[in-house]
């Protein structure tokens with residue numbers, strides 16, 4: 001009786017281990033991932049725009065977003081919002097000109113926080129448009145992503 005119980009336990013453990021293996025994500029672990037890249041729609045008359053995204057660092061090393069290149073803007077800078085005097089929000093280039101993404105952590109560029117500042121839009125950002133963007137990371141190197149133009153975060 002005792003023997004049978006042990007066997008059941010072993011089989012259960014084997015099943016759990018098997019299930020855990022099958023449930024692991026298809027992507028190779030230890031990579032930096034960029035998710036949900038988007039920009040808000042705005043007419044051509046609006047000179048500047050912004051791009052937002054999620055930076056997920058699944059690797060064991062800290063990484064940093066150093067530079068952004070895109071034909072959608074005359075220049076792209078890494079900015080953050082901050083509180084100026086009298087409860088007025090302002091924005092400025094991020095400290096050190098780069099956005100650190102610590103190992104195992106997620107950093108979100110979002111409205112009201114850090115963003116890719118698009119100075120001198122080269123086109124109207126119309127709903128449904130998409131623009132290729134090159135992100136340059138300290139460790140992950142260059143990554144090509146696509147920014148979708150929407151009217152709000154999803």
Ligand SMILES: [Cu+2]
Nearest residue numbers: 079080091117
């Ligand atoms: Cu800005």
